[in-house]
Amino acid sequence: SLINLNAENIASTSLDDSNQYSIKSMTLEGNRTDSTTTGTSRAIDCPAPAWIMSTQYSAAIIATDIEINGFTGDGIFLGSNRNWGLFTNVIVRYCNDNAIAMYSVDNRFVSCDFGVCKNYGARCYAGGANSFTGCNLYYNKINFVANTSVGAPCWFVNCCFDGSTEHGVYLDDSSSIDSYSFISCRFQGNSSSFANTYSDIYTK
Secondary structure (H helix, E strand, O other), X not given: OOXXXXXXXXXOOOHHHOOOEEEEEEEEEOOOOOOOOOOOOOOXXXXXXXXXXXXXXXXXXXXXXXXXXXOOOOOEEEOOOOEOOEEEEEEEEOOOOOOEXXXXXXXXXXXXXXXXXXXXXXXXXXXXXXXXXXXXXXXXXXXXXXXXXXXXXXXXXXXXXXXXXOOOXXXXXXXXXXXXXXEOOEEEOOXXXXXXXXXXXXXX
8 A cells, every 4th residue: 555554552442542644735646557457555544453442442544635546456445443534625536446445433524536436436344424525426336335234324415426337325234224314415327337227326
């Protein structure tokens, strides 16, 4: 990965002691040579720490005015217990896996773009309780995916989900699936690979 940020072991459960790395005003260019071969190269990698959240809550990053292009893996990766990421004006495009992949909770995205990636715009493998405000997710295989192990819902306000080749949003079987919120959002031109085959919002 281009930037690898390990969690700081502060040996405490207090949020007052959580420290976030800060990345501002950067362009990160990857090394992909085609748009199909998926690899492990990431722009920003926040791997899971050795401890669990009930032992110590670990913060992720503050990212502001960042552009990420052309990585063979995920543009941004937030491992388990890499929480409380604050993303503003972050653009991630042309990656051969997901624009952003998360196993964490309490992340906030404001005016971000996640688009034109081989797999998903934003993928929540686990965790949840993430908010998206004024974000654009476009021309990915699926623009947003929440997997079965996501334990808390996400919410979207004034976001656009456009031009996915399959579903605009895919919500896997989850006990919290009925708590997802899409407020004043736009869905346009999804199911572009097979017209009328996939849904704007699909719940399994």
